[in-house]
Amino acid sequence: MRGYAYLKDVATLALNRERCTGCGVCAHVCPQQVFVIRDRKSKIVDRDACMECGACALNCPADALSVDAGVGCASGILTEWWRERFPRKRGGPASGCC
Amino acid sequence: MGGGIDESVPGFLGWLDTPAGKVARIATEWSAADHLGAWKVRWAIGRMAYLVPPGLYAVGTPDDSSPVVVTANYKLTWDLVRRVLAGRDAWLLVLETHGINVWCAAGKGTFGTEELVRRIAAVRLGDVVAHRTALLPLLSATGVCSREVRSATGFEARFATIRAADLPEYLDNGFRTTGPMRRLTFTLRERMALVPVDCILALAASLPVLAGCLLAGASLAKSSRSVEALFPALSFLGALLCGTAGVPLLLPWLPGRAFSIKGAFLGLLPVAAVGVESAWAIRSVLPALLCLPAASAFFALNFTGSTPYTSRSGVKKEIRRALPVMGLSALAGVAAWVAPRFPG
Numbered sequence: 515m516r517g518y519a520y521l522k523d524v525a526t527l528a529l530n531r532e533r534c535t536g537c538g539v540c541a542h543v544c545p546q547q548v549f550v551i552r553d554r555k556s557k558i559v560d561r562d563a564c565m566e567c568g569a570c571a572l573n574c575p576a577d578a579l580s581v582d583a584g585v586g587c588a589s590g591i592l593t594e595w596w597r598e599r600f601p602r603k604r605g606g607p608a609s610g611c612c
Numbered sequence: 613m614g615g616g617i618d619e620s621v622p623g624f625l626g627w628l629d630t631p632a633g634k635v636a637r638i639a640t641e642w643s644a645a646d647h648l649g650a651w652k653v654r655w656a657i658g659r660m661a662y663l664v665p666p667g668l669y670a671v672g673t674p675d676d677s678s679p680v681v682v683t684a685n686y687k688l689t690w691d692l693v694r695r696v697l698a699g700r701d702a703w704l705l706v707l708e709t710h711g712i713n714v715w716c717a718a719g720k721g722t723f724g725t726e727e728l729v730r731r732i733a734a735v736r737l738g739d740v741v742a743h744r745t746a747l748l749p750l751l752s753a754t755g756v757c758s759r760e761v762r763s764a765t766g767f768e769a770r771f772a773t774i775r776a777a778d779l780p781e782y783l784d785n786g787f788r789t790t791g792p793m794r795r796l797t798f799t800l801r802e803r804m805a806l807v808p809v810d811c812i813l814a815l816a817a818s819l820p821v822l823a824g825c826l827l828a829g830a831s832l833a834k835s836s837r838s839v840e841a842l843f844p845a846l847s848f849l850g851a852l853l854c855g856t857a858g859v860p861l862l863l864p865w866l867p868g869r870a871f872s873i874k875g876a877f878l879g880l881l882p883v884a885a886v887g888v889e890s891a892w893a894i895r896s897v898l899p900a901l902l903c904l905p906a907a908s909a910f911f912a913l914n915f916t917g918s919t920p921y922t923s924r925s926g927v928k929k930e931i932r933r934a935l936p937v938m939g940l941s942a943l944a945g946v947a948a949w950v951a952p953r954f955p956g
């Protein structure tokens with residue numbers, strides 16, 4: 515996103531150019547402008563901007579995109595880890611994310 | 613029609629007859645109660661779930677060719693959408709997202725394909741309008757698969773704009789999403805709106821730590837200066853404010869990509885305050901230096917949940933690296949504070 519940059523080289527986004535039909539859906543739904551369509555194919559031009567929301571992969575009609583989608587929220591991830599460790603205990607860190 | 617919608621819905625004007633039954637017409641102006649409600653939500657006062665009944669609503673006097681705008685049943689979102697539709701005729705299809713906004717609900721899947729398909733059928737949207745287009749907030753693409761909606765309902769789920777404020781322009785220029793309409797922003801104003809709730813939640817979660825600070829302060833302060841008992845708690849509050857208010861406000865200008873680094877950096881402010889107050893006595897400054905940036909960094913890390921650009925993989929990596937450092941630093945800080953205060 516313009517003016518903001520989070521960690522580099524972590525995004526799990528992958529594009530299979532063989533399958534891509536260049537329909538442009540990914541470029542339309544991505545709120546971070548990660549793709550451009552060039553020569554009838556999608557191209558990842560800003561991978562580090564990907565926030566792994568999953569919109570592109572969910573809506574790609576050619577099944578050409580994959581991403582480990584989820585919410586980038588520290589308290590949510592901590593809660594998840596807590597639950598994995600102590601599956602029987604309730605509670606754990608309160609989740610401040612949505 | 614549409615279970616739950618009755619004459620008590622906010623802004624109710626009257627009923628409109630449609631081939632699928634009666635539909636509530638709603639006002640586009642906010643009442644005093646709507647303004648008060650919006651203010652309370654910002655300050656986390658009252659219910660966290662702030663909702664309107666899901667179903668179909670009418671804005672203006674829509675007919676079978678009027679656009680269908682889909683939104684969440686979080687009342688604040690619903691309020692924003694009906695306000696921007698002032699002076700127009702439109703249908704408002706409200707999904708059951710349990711009072712949660714579009715972005716969060718789409719991530720959770722409640723603003724998703726299944727609910728949209730179910731709601732289109734429940735309100736008999738196909739009998740109300742002659743066209744087959746439903747306009748969705750762009751960010752709901754995270755939860756809604758447009759193709760599946762079409763094959764299940766015949767309706768084209770069209771991702772329109774990120775912000776409700778851009779809807780009028782979108783409707784006027786023939787359903788075309790321009791560049792700025794699909795670009796997320798995180799302006800000072802948007803960040804400021806998040807600060808009160810984050811501060812209040814952080815304060816509530818920190819009550820045990822604050823109590824600990826007060827107890828420790830009271831038992832270990834030199835009796836000659838009673839205000840000194842408050843210093844640990846005050847410095848912790850300073851660190852909390854740095855992480856929950858300072859970092860969001862100064863976000864683009866703080867050094868580093870990681871939130872914990874930004875937070876730790878700002879956490880040097882209360883350290884400096886401690887330094888000045890104690891005339892840079894090492895027994896005060898060292899513990900502050902070990903504890904306060906760590907605390908500020910922790911609260912800053914928590915802010916990742918409120919930003920629209922952090923990825924899950926990124927936050928995981930940051931937690932793995934930063935959390936142990938913060939924990940050890942804080943522990944060492946407590947030790948450095950307590951040790952010289954025990955004689956012998």
Ligand code: SF4
Pocket residue numbers: 529533534535536537538539540541551555556573574575576577578579
């Ligand atoms: S949505 Fe899929 S098929 Fe369409 S351009 Fe993007 S990657 Fe290619």
Ligand code: SF4
Pocket residue numbers: 527543544545546547548563564565566567568569570571581
């Ligand atoms: S996951 Fe989201 S942010 Fe990442 S490329 Fe896809 S649509 Fe864009």
